[in-house]
Amino acid sequence: DAGITQSPRHKVTETGTPVTLRCHQTENHRYMYWYRQDPGHGLRLIHYSYGVKDTDKGEVSDGYSVSRSKTEDFLLTLESATSSQTSVYFCAIRVDVVTEAFFGQGTRLTVV
Amino acid sequence: SQQGEEDPQALSIQEGENATMNCSYKTSINNLQWYRQNSGRGLVHLILIRSNEREKHSGRLRVTLDTSKKSSSLLITASRAADTASYFCAHSISSGSARQLTFGSGTQLTVLP
Numbered sequence: 001d002a003g004i005t006q007s008p009r010h011k012v013t014e015t016g017t018p019v020t021l022r023c024h025q026t027e028n029h030r031y032m033y034w035y036r037q038d039p040g041h042g043l044r045l046i047h048y049s050y051g052v053k054d055t056d057k058g059e060v061s062d063g064y065s066v067s068r069s070k071t072e073d074f075l076l077t078l079e080s081a082t083s084s085q086t087s088v089y090f091c092a093i094r095v096d097v098v099t100e101a102f103f104g105q106g107t108r109l110t111v112v
Numbered sequence: 113s114q115q116g117e118e119d120p121q122a123l124s125i126q127e128g129e130n131a132t133m134n135c136s137y138k139t140s141i142n143n144l145q146w147y148r149q150n151s152g153r154g155l156v157h158l159i160l161i162r163s164n165e166r167e168k169h170s171g172r173l174r175v176t177l178d179t180s181k182k183s184s185s186l187l188i189t190a191s192r193a194a195d196t197a198s199y200f201c202a203h204s205i206s207s208g209s210a211r212q213l214t215f216g217s218g219t220q221l222t223v224l225p
Binding site for chain 2: 040042043048059090094101
């Protein structure tokens with residue numbers, strides 16, 4: 001497996017609370033991505049990063065923010081969790097825009 | 113939405129048969145990639161085909177790409193029960209937001225022993 005670690009792997013939180021998911025890589029890849037996976041929607045891109053402090057929005061970025069202060073860490077924050085953000089979240093990394101991506105094992109988030 | 117479409121959404125076949133999955137996308141692309149996801153796991157890259165390629169093979173996998181129709185297909189030959197998984201196509205576009213990697217909605221393949 002590529003050196004990608006997502007934490008936590010499972011989390012249950014209450015509506016309105018802040019939540020931060022962490023993606024850590026040991027590969028020194030430039031690009032990092034956060035996706036959410038929901039039944040019937042496949043994977044949808046939330047935010048991505050193309051370098052330290054360089055991030056951009058994806059298709060479903062509302063309600064989410066990200067930060068990348070070090071090459072190896074990409075944090076996804078839900079400022080005020082809602083039930084619609086219950087999902088499985090995947091982090092991915094890749095070397096550049098024409099190569100394949102490597103995925104973490106996912107974080108299952110439940111907002112009650 | 114830039115998200116691609118895949119069909120069928122679900123496919124059930126007998127072991128030993130071939131499985132074909134199709135993917136369509138909406139923009140000009142750099143490459144198209146196929147991934148596999150076992151239940152409860154992350155995605156694993158299977159094969160990448162560049163926009164200037166028409167066909168590529170890897171073991172029992174055969175991928176075709178038709179850029180004029182903006183479509184691709186993944187053929188798994190002589191399927192095995194262990195091939196049961198969800199399969200996704202993904203593409204990087206050739207301009208603008210080239211940094212994004214956009215996935216289709218996936219095909220759930222079930223191979224019956």
